[in-house]
Amino acid sequence: MSATLDDLYPPGAMLLPVNPALIAPRLAAPPAELENHGRYRDHYGPFLIGEKAVGTEPERIALIDKAFPHTLYDLMLLVGRDDILRTCVGELPDTVLAALLDLVAVFVDHVSDPATVRTFSLERGRLSISWNYDPTTDRDNGQWWDKRLHLHLNCWSPRTCRTVHPVPLADVPDPALRRSLVDPTAYLAHRVMIDAVRADRLPAACRLLEPDPARDAGQHLPVGLKVRLPGFDYLATAEFRDLLRLLHGTAAAAYRLLRAAFTDDQAPTGPWRRPPLRPPAGVEAALAAMSWLSPASRTLLLKLRTVLRDLPERQVLLLRDRSDLARRCLALDGLSYNLQLFTPDQLSTRHPINHTGELYLVQQFKTVSSIGSSPALGGAVATAADRTHGPAMTTGDRSLRHAFQHAYAHRAGFTTRRSA
Secondary structure, X not given: OOOOHHHHOOOOHHHOEEEEEEEOOEOOXXXXXXXXXXXXXXXXXXXXXXXXXXXXXXXXXXXXXXXOOOOOEEEEEEEEOOOOOOOOXXXXXXXXXXXXXXXXXXXXXXXXXXXXXXXXXXXXXEEEEEEEEOOXXXXXXXXXXXXXXXXXXXXXXXXXXXXXXXXXXXXXXXXXXXXXXXXXXXXXXXXXXXXHHOOOOOOOOOEEEOOOHHHHHHHOOOOOEEEEEOOHHHHHOHHHHHHHHHHHHHHHHHHHHHHHHHEOOOOOOEOOEOOXXXXXXXXXXXXXXXXXXXXXXXXXXXXXXXXXXXXXXHHHHHHHHOHHHHHHHOOOOOOOEEEEEEOOOOOOOOOOHHHOOOEEEEEEEOOOOOOOOOOOEOOEXXXXXXXXXXXXXXXXXXXXXXXXXXXXXXXXXXXXXXXX
16 A cells, blocks of 8 residues: 555654534625735725734734634734735834734733633633745645735634534544644654754744654644743744744745755746656655754655655646645645744633743644644644634624724724724
Protein backbone atom coordinates (compact mmCIF):
# COMPACT_ATOMS: atom_id res chain seq x y z
CA MET A 1 0.00 0.00 0.00
CA SER A 2 1.39 3.40 -0.96
CA ALA A 3 2.03 6.03 1.70
CA THR A 4 -0.60 8.71 2.34
CA LEU A 5 -0.65 12.11 3.98
CA ASP A 6 -1.85 10.51 7.20
CA ASP A 7 1.51 8.72 7.46
CA LEU A 8 3.07 12.11 8.19
CA TYR A 9 1.39 12.40 11.58
CA PRO A 10 3.83 11.67 14.43
CA PRO A 11 3.12 8.88 16.96
CA GLY A 12 0.24 9.86 19.20
CA ALA A 13 -1.20 12.49 16.88
CA MET A 14 -4.23 10.37 15.99
CA LEU A 15 -5.16 10.41 19.70
CA LEU A 16 -5.28 14.22 19.82
CA PRO A 17 -8.70 15.38 21.08
CA VAL A 18 -10.45 17.46 18.42
CA ASN A 19 -13.90 18.93 17.89
CA PRO A 20 -15.03 18.59 14.25
CA ALA A 21 -18.22 20.66 14.62
CA LEU A 22 -18.28 23.67 16.92
CA ILE A 23 -21.74 25.07 16.29
CA ALA A 24 -21.55 28.80 15.50
CA PRO A 25 -24.48 31.22 15.39
CA ARG A 26 -25.48 32.51 11.99
CA LEU A 27 -27.49 35.25 10.38
CA ALA A 28 -31.01 34.23 9.40
CA ALA A 29 -30.40 35.66 5.92
CA PRO A 30 -26.62 35.82 5.33
CA PRO A 31 -25.24 37.46 2.19
CA ALA A 32 -23.72 35.45 -0.64
CA GLU A 33 -20.15 34.33 0.06
CA LEU A 34 -17.93 36.29 -2.34
CA GLU A 35 -14.20 36.78 -2.60
CA ASN A 36 -13.17 40.40 -2.28
CA HIS A 37 -11.51 41.53 -5.50
CA GLY A 38 -12.60 45.14 -5.19
CA ARG A 39 -12.71 47.97 -2.68
CA TYR A 40 -13.06 46.98 0.94
CA ARG A 41 -15.81 49.51 1.71
CA ASP A 42 -17.91 48.22 -1.19
CA HIS A 43 -17.31 44.59 -0.26
CA TYR A 44 -18.19 44.83 3.44
CA GLY A 45 -20.93 47.45 3.02
CA PRO A 46 -23.29 47.44 6.02
CA PHE A 47 -20.98 45.06 7.92
CA LEU A 48 -18.33 47.79 8.19
CA ILE A 49 -18.90 49.12 11.72
CA GLY A 50 -16.29 51.87 11.66
CA GLU A 51 -12.77 52.95 10.79
CA LYS A 52 -9.77 54.39 12.56
CA ALA A 53 -6.96 56.46 11.04
CA VAL A 54 -3.34 55.45 11.63
CA GLY A 55 -1.50 58.77 11.99
CA THR A 56 -0.66 60.09 8.53
CA GLU A 57 -0.48 56.62 6.94
CA PRO A 58 -2.72 55.89 3.91
CA GLU A 59 -3.90 52.72 5.70
CA ARG A 60 -6.93 52.78 7.95
CA ILE A 61 -8.02 50.06 10.33
CA ALA A 62 -11.56 48.90 9.51
CA LEU A 63 -13.75 47.25 12.14
CA ILE A 64 -15.95 44.55 10.60
CA ASP A 65 -19.02 42.69 11.85
CA LYS A 66 -18.51 39.21 10.40
CA ALA A 67 -21.26 38.04 8.06
CA PHE A 68 -20.33 34.45 8.95
CA PRO A 69 -19.47 34.56 12.66
CA HIS A 70 -17.31 32.13 14.57
CA THR A 71 -19.09 33.02 17.79
CA LEU A 72 -21.73 35.43 19.06
CA TYR A 73 -19.09 37.83 20.33
CA ASP A 74 -16.54 38.33 17.58
CA LEU A 75 -15.13 41.08 15.39
CA MET A 76 -12.63 41.54 12.60
CA LEU A 77 -9.87 44.15 12.21
CA LEU A 78 -8.91 44.72 8.57
CA VAL A 79 -6.06 46.75 7.07
CA GLY A 80 -8.13 49.06 4.88
CA ARG A 81 -6.32 50.06 1.73
CA ASP A 82 -7.26 49.38 -1.88
CA ASP A 83 -4.30 50.52 -4.01
CA ILE A 84 -1.77 48.28 -2.20
CA LEU A 85 -2.76 44.87 -0.86
CA ARG A 86 -1.17 44.35 2.57
CA THR A 87 -1.33 40.57 3.01
CA CYS A 88 1.03 39.87 5.93
CA VAL A 89 2.88 41.50 8.83
CA GLY A 90 6.04 41.70 6.73
CA GLU A 91 4.32 44.14 4.34
CA LEU A 92 2.95 46.51 6.98
CA PRO A 93 4.54 49.84 7.94
CA ASP A 94 5.61 49.61 11.57
CA THR A 95 3.09 52.27 12.60
CA VAL A 96 0.24 50.22 11.11
CA LEU A 97 1.36 46.99 12.78
CA ALA A 98 1.71 48.83 16.09
CA ALA A 99 -1.80 50.29 15.68
CA LEU A 100 -3.26 46.84 14.97
CA LEU A 101 -1.63 45.40 18.08
CA ASP A 102 -2.83 48.35 20.16
CA LEU A 103 -6.37 47.52 19.05
CA VAL A 104 -5.80 43.85 19.97
CA ALA A 105 -4.74 44.98 23.44
CA VAL A 106 -7.90 47.11 23.71
CA PHE A 107 -9.99 44.02 22.85
CA VAL A 108 -8.22 42.02 25.56
CA ASP A 109 -8.89 44.84 28.01
CA HIS A 110 -12.53 44.89 26.85
CA VAL A 111 -13.11 41.22 27.69
CA SER A 112 -11.06 41.60 30.90
CA ASP A 113 -13.36 44.34 32.19
CA PRO A 114 -15.58 42.84 34.93
CA ALA A 115 -18.51 44.90 33.61
CA THR A 116 -18.12 43.31 30.14
CA VAL A 117 -17.84 39.82 31.63
CA ARG A 118 -20.99 40.32 33.72
CA THR A 119 -23.03 42.11 31.03
CA PHE A 120 -22.45 39.40 28.41
CA SER A 121 -22.26 36.38 30.76
CA LEU A 122 -18.67 35.58 29.80
CA GLU A 123 -17.46 34.15 33.11
CA ARG A 124 -15.38 31.03 32.27
CA GLY A 125 -15.46 31.94 28.57
CA ARG A 126 -12.44 31.80 26.25
CA LEU A 127 -10.48 34.23 24.10
CA SER A 128 -8.71 33.71 20.76
CA ILE A 129 -7.06 36.27 18.48
CA SER A 130 -5.67 35.11 15.15
CA TRP A 131 -4.91 35.91 11.52
CA ASN A 132 -4.03 33.96 8.39
CA TYR A 133 -1.55 34.16 5.56
CA ASP A 134 -2.05 32.19 2.34
CA PRO A 135 -1.52 33.37 -1.27
CA THR A 136 -3.52 30.44 -2.76
CA THR A 137 -6.23 31.59 -5.19
CA ASP A 138 -7.48 28.32 -6.71
CA ARG A 139 -8.85 26.37 -3.73
CA ASP A 140 -10.32 27.04 -0.30
CA ASN A 141 -7.85 28.19 2.35
CA GLY A 142 -7.51 30.21 5.52
CA GLN A 143 -7.23 33.55 3.68
CA TRP A 144 -9.68 32.72 0.93
CA TRP A 145 -12.27 35.51 1.03
CA ASP A 146 -9.97 38.51 1.46
CA LYS A 147 -6.19 38.62 0.98
CA ARG A 148 -5.94 41.83 3.00
CA LEU A 149 -4.43 41.16 6.40
CA HIS A 150 -7.30 40.86 8.83
CA LEU A 151 -7.40 39.81 12.48
CA HIS A 152 -10.16 37.71 14.04
CA LEU A 153 -11.09 38.77 17.56
CA ASN A 154 -13.11 35.89 19.02
CA CYS A 155 -14.67 35.51 22.44
CA TRP A 156 -16.50 32.26 23.22
CA SER A 157 -19.12 32.15 25.95
CA PRO A 158 -18.92 29.38 28.57
CA ARG A 159 -22.12 27.87 27.16
CA THR A 160 -20.46 27.44 23.76
CA CYS A 161 -17.38 25.85 25.34
CA ARG A 162 -19.57 23.37 27.24
CA THR A 163 -21.03 22.11 23.95
CA VAL A 164 -17.59 20.93 22.78
CA HIS A 165 -17.38 17.12 22.78
CA PRO A 166 -13.82 16.17 21.77
CA VAL A 167 -13.12 12.95 19.88
CA PRO A 168 -9.76 11.45 18.89
CA LEU A 169 -8.46 12.74 15.57
CA ALA A 170 -8.58 9.16 14.26
CA ASP A 171 -12.37 9.12 14.76
CA VAL A 172 -12.97 11.91 12.23
CA PRO A 173 -13.95 9.89 9.11
CA ASP A 174 -13.76 12.65 6.49
CA PRO A 175 -10.07 12.93 5.51
CA ALA A 176 -10.44 16.53 4.32
CA LEU A 177 -11.91 17.61 7.67
CA ARG A 178 -9.43 15.51 9.64
CA ARG A 179 -6.50 17.07 7.78
CA SER A 180 -7.93 20.54 8.21
CA LEU A 181 -8.30 20.13 11.97
CA VAL A 182 -4.67 19.00 12.24
CA ASP A 183 -2.73 19.38 9.01
CA PRO A 184 -0.57 16.31 8.30
CA THR A 185 2.52 18.54 8.09
CA ALA A 186 1.78 20.53 11.27
CA TYR A 187 4.35 18.76 13.45
CA LEU A 188 6.84 18.41 10.60
CA ALA A 189 6.64 22.17 9.98
CA HIS A 190 7.00 22.82 13.71
CA ARG A 191 10.24 20.81 13.71
CA VAL A 192 11.58 22.62 10.60
CA MET A 193 10.76 26.03 12.11
CA ILE A 194 12.58 25.11 15.33
CA ASP A 195 15.65 24.46 13.16
CA ALA A 196 15.22 27.67 11.17
CA VAL A 197 14.40 30.03 14.03
CA ARG A 198 17.39 28.86 16.05
CA ALA A 199 19.59 30.23 13.29
CA ASP A 200 18.14 33.68 14.04
CA ARG A 201 17.77 35.61 17.27
CA LEU A 202 14.63 34.90 19.26
CA PRO A 203 13.95 37.65 21.84
CA ALA A 204 15.33 36.77 25.28
CA ALA A 205 11.86 37.23 26.82
CA CYS A 206 10.40 34.41 24.67
CA ARG A 207 10.75 30.64 24.76
CA LEU A 208 10.18 28.03 22.03
CA LEU A 209 8.30 24.82 22.84
CA GLU A 210 9.41 21.60 21.17
CA PRO A 211 6.92 19.52 19.11
CA ASP A 212 5.11 17.13 21.47
CA PRO A 213 1.65 15.67 20.65
CA ALA A 214 1.36 14.10 24.13
CA ARG A 215 1.95 17.46 25.82
CA ASP A 216 -0.50 19.20 23.48
CA ALA A 217 -3.16 16.58 24.28
CA GLY A 218 -2.49 16.59 28.01
CA GLN A 219 -2.44 20.38 28.41
CA HIS A 220 -5.04 21.11 25.69
CA LEU A 221 -2.63 23.34 23.77
CA PRO A 222 -3.24 24.19 20.10
CA VAL A 223 -1.14 22.35 17.53
CA GLY A 224 1.71 24.34 16.01
CA LEU A 225 4.95 26.17 16.72
CA LYS A 226 4.48 27.71 20.17
CA VAL A 227 6.39 30.70 21.51
CA ARG A 228 5.81 31.44 25.19
CA LEU A 229 5.35 35.21 25.68
CA PRO A 230 5.80 37.29 28.86
CA GLY A 231 2.17 38.47 28.78
CA PHE A 232 -0.26 40.69 26.88
CA ASP A 233 1.73 43.84 27.77
CA TYR A 234 4.47 42.47 25.50
CA LEU A 235 2.27 43.14 22.45
CA ALA A 236 2.96 46.87 22.76
CA THR A 237 6.73 46.45 22.35
CA ALA A 238 8.86 46.84 19.24
CA GLU A 239 10.43 43.51 20.21
CA PHE A 240 7.11 41.72 19.69
CA ARG A 241 6.65 43.33 16.28
CA ASP A 242 10.15 42.16 15.39
CA LEU A 243 9.20 38.65 16.54
CA LEU A 244 6.18 38.62 14.21
CA ARG A 245 8.33 39.70 11.28
CA LEU A 246 10.99 37.16 12.23
CA LEU A 247 8.49 34.30 12.19
CA HIS A 248 7.02 35.36 8.85
CA GLY A 249 10.37 36.04 7.23
CA THR A 250 11.93 32.82 8.51
CA ALA A 251 8.94 30.75 7.38
CA ALA A 252 8.92 32.40 3.95
CA ALA A 253 12.66 31.82 3.45
CA ALA A 254 12.47 28.19 4.62
CA TYR A 255 9.48 27.57 2.35
CA ARG A 256 11.31 28.98 -0.69
CA LEU A 257 14.31 26.74 -0.05
CA LEU A 258 12.20 23.63 0.48
CA ARG A 259 9.99 24.27 -2.53
CA ALA A 260 13.10 24.61 -4.67
CA ALA A 261 14.41 21.34 -3.19
CA PHE A 262 11.16 19.45 -3.85
CA THR A 263 10.12 20.79 -7.24
CA ASP A 264 11.28 22.02 -10.62
CA ASP A 265 11.23 25.64 -9.56
CA GLN A 266 11.62 26.85 -13.16
CA ALA A 267 8.33 25.28 -14.29
CA PRO A 268 5.38 27.60 -15.07
CA THR A 269 3.17 28.34 -12.08
CA GLY A 270 -0.16 30.00 -11.46
CA PRO A 271 -3.72 29.04 -10.48
CA TRP A 272 -4.45 25.34 -11.01
CA ARG A 273 -0.80 24.62 -11.74
CA ARG A 274 1.75 23.07 -9.41
CA PRO A 275 5.42 22.60 -10.37
CA PRO A 276 6.46 18.97 -11.04
CA LEU A 277 8.25 17.11 -8.26
CA ARG A 278 11.95 16.32 -8.42
CA PRO A 279 13.03 12.67 -8.10
CA PRO A 280 13.50 11.51 -4.47
CA ALA A 281 17.27 11.25 -4.89
CA GLY A 282 17.43 14.87 -6.03
CA VAL A 283 15.32 15.99 -3.07
CA GLU A 284 17.55 14.06 -0.68
CA ALA A 285 20.68 15.67 -2.10
CA ALA A 286 19.16 19.15 -1.89
CA LEU A 287 18.10 18.63 1.73
CA ALA A 288 21.55 17.30 2.63
CA ALA A 289 23.02 20.61 1.47
CA MET A 290 20.87 22.55 3.95
CA SER A 291 23.13 22.57 7.00
CA TRP A 292 20.52 24.32 9.16
CA LEU A 293 18.17 21.32 9.01
CA SER A 294 18.42 18.72 11.79
CA PRO A 295 18.63 15.01 10.85
CA ALA A 296 15.09 14.56 12.22
CA SER A 297 13.74 17.27 9.91
CA ARG A 298 15.48 15.80 6.88
CA THR A 299 13.99 12.38 7.63
CA LEU A 300 10.49 13.84 7.94
CA LEU A 301 10.87 15.91 4.78
CA LEU A 302 11.97 12.86 2.80
CA LYS A 303 8.90 11.08 4.12
CA LEU A 304 6.82 13.98 2.84
CA ARG A 305 8.33 13.51 -0.62
CA THR A 306 7.17 9.87 -0.66
CA VAL A 307 3.50 10.86 -0.24
CA LEU A 308 3.40 13.77 -2.68
CA ARG A 309 2.23 13.13 -6.24
CA ASP A 310 2.36 15.08 -9.48
CA LEU A 311 -1.05 16.17 -10.73
CA PRO A 312 -1.93 15.17 -14.33
CA GLU A 313 -3.78 17.79 -16.36
CA ARG A 314 -6.95 15.69 -16.54
CA GLN A 315 -7.10 15.59 -12.74
CA VAL A 316 -6.63 19.35 -12.54
CA LEU A 317 -9.62 19.82 -14.84
CA LEU A 318 -11.69 17.60 -12.53
CA LEU A 319 -10.59 19.54 -9.43
CA ARG A 320 -11.60 22.84 -11.02
CA ASP A 321 -15.18 21.64 -11.11
CA ARG A 322 -15.15 19.85 -7.74
CA SER A 323 -14.18 22.12 -4.87
CA ASP A 324 -14.63 19.24 -2.40
CA LEU A 325 -12.00 17.20 -4.25
CA ALA A 326 -9.70 20.22 -4.57
CA ARG A 327 -9.72 20.67 -0.79
CA ARG A 328 -8.84 17.01 -0.40
CA CYS A 329 -6.26 16.50 -3.17
CA LEU A 330 -4.69 19.82 -4.17
CA ALA A 331 -1.88 21.21 -2.06
CA LEU A 332 -2.02 24.89 -1.12
CA ASP A 333 -0.09 27.11 -3.51
CA GLY A 334 2.53 28.66 -1.28
CA LEU A 335 3.42 29.28 2.34
CA SER A 336 0.28 29.00 4.46
CA TYR A 337 -0.09 29.57 8.19
CA ASN A 338 -2.29 30.88 10.96
CA LEU A 339 -0.88 32.99 13.80
CA GLN A 340 -2.81 32.90 17.04
CA LEU A 341 -2.52 34.48 20.47
CA PHE A 342 -3.60 31.75 22.87
CA THR A 343 -4.03 31.48 26.61
CA PRO A 344 -5.60 28.50 28.39
CA ASP A 345 -6.91 30.89 31.05
CA GLN A 346 -10.63 31.59 31.19
CA LEU A 347 -12.40 34.94 31.30
CA SER A 348 -13.12 35.98 34.87
CA THR A 349 -14.28 38.99 36.88
CA ARG A 350 -11.85 38.06 39.68
CA HIS A 351 -8.79 37.27 37.54
CA PRO A 352 -8.78 39.53 34.45
CA ILE A 353 -7.36 37.68 31.46
CA ASN A 354 -5.11 40.61 30.49
CA HIS A 355 -3.05 39.67 33.56
CA THR A 356 -2.56 36.04 32.49
CA GLY A 357 0.78 34.47 33.25
CA GLU A 358 0.48 31.94 30.41
CA LEU A 359 0.35 33.33 26.89
CA TYR A 360 1.53 31.76 23.64
CA LEU A 361 2.00 32.89 20.07
CA VAL A 362 1.07 29.82 17.99
CA GLN A 363 1.97 29.42 14.31
CA GLN A 364 -0.05 26.67 12.62
CA PHE A 365 1.35 25.70 9.20
CA LYS A 366 -0.87 24.27 6.47
CA THR A 367 -0.23 22.14 3.39
CA VAL A 368 -3.74 20.90 2.59
CA SER A 369 -5.93 22.36 5.35
CA SER A 370 -8.82 24.58 4.29
CA ILE A 371 -9.26 25.91 7.83
CA GLY A 372 -7.40 28.98 9.03
CA SER A 373 -7.37 28.84 12.81
CA SER A 374 -7.98 25.56 14.65
CA PRO A 375 -8.38 26.91 18.20
CA ALA A 376 -8.05 24.82 21.35
CA LEU A 377 -11.42 24.97 23.13
CA GLY A 378 -13.37 22.85 25.58
CA GLY A 379 -10.68 20.19 25.98
CA ALA A 380 -9.99 19.96 22.22
CA VAL A 381 -6.59 20.90 20.79
CA ALA A 382 -8.22 21.81 17.46
CA THR A 383 -11.73 22.91 16.54
CA ALA A 384 -13.60 23.40 13.27
CA ALA A 385 -16.48 25.85 13.36
CA ASP A 386 -19.73 24.88 11.63
CA ARG A 387 -20.93 28.27 10.42
CA THR A 388 -23.78 27.07 8.22
CA HIS A 389 -25.89 24.68 10.31
CA GLY A 390 -26.00 26.49 13.64
CA PRO A 391 -29.03 28.29 15.07
CA ALA A 392 -30.05 31.58 13.50
CA MET A 393 -29.41 34.52 15.82
CA THR A 394 -32.53 35.84 17.48
CA THR A 395 -33.35 39.52 17.85
CA GLY A 396 -31.99 39.28 21.40
CA ASP A 397 -28.76 37.68 20.15
CA ARG A 398 -28.29 40.40 17.56
CA SER A 399 -28.87 43.07 20.19
CA LEU A 400 -26.25 41.57 22.52
CA ARG A 401 -23.79 41.19 19.66
CA HIS A 402 -24.38 44.78 18.58
CA ALA A 403 -23.85 46.05 22.14
CA PHE A 404 -20.64 44.03 22.60
CA GLN A 405 -19.19 45.24 19.30
CA HIS A 406 -20.04 48.89 19.81
CA ALA A 407 -18.77 48.91 23.39
CA TYR A 408 -15.42 47.77 21.96
CA ALA A 409 -15.59 50.28 19.09
CA HIS A 410 -16.17 53.12 21.60
CA ARG A 411 -13.36 51.90 23.88
CA ALA A 412 -10.96 51.66 20.90
CA GLY A 413 -11.83 55.08 19.47
CA PHE A 414 -13.34 53.98 16.16
CA THR A 415 -15.43 56.41 14.16
CA THR A 416 -18.57 54.33 13.68
CA ARG A 417 -20.93 54.38 10.73
CA ARG A 418 -24.02 53.62 12.78
CA SER A 419 -25.13 54.43 16.28
CA ALA A 420 -24.75 51.95 19.12
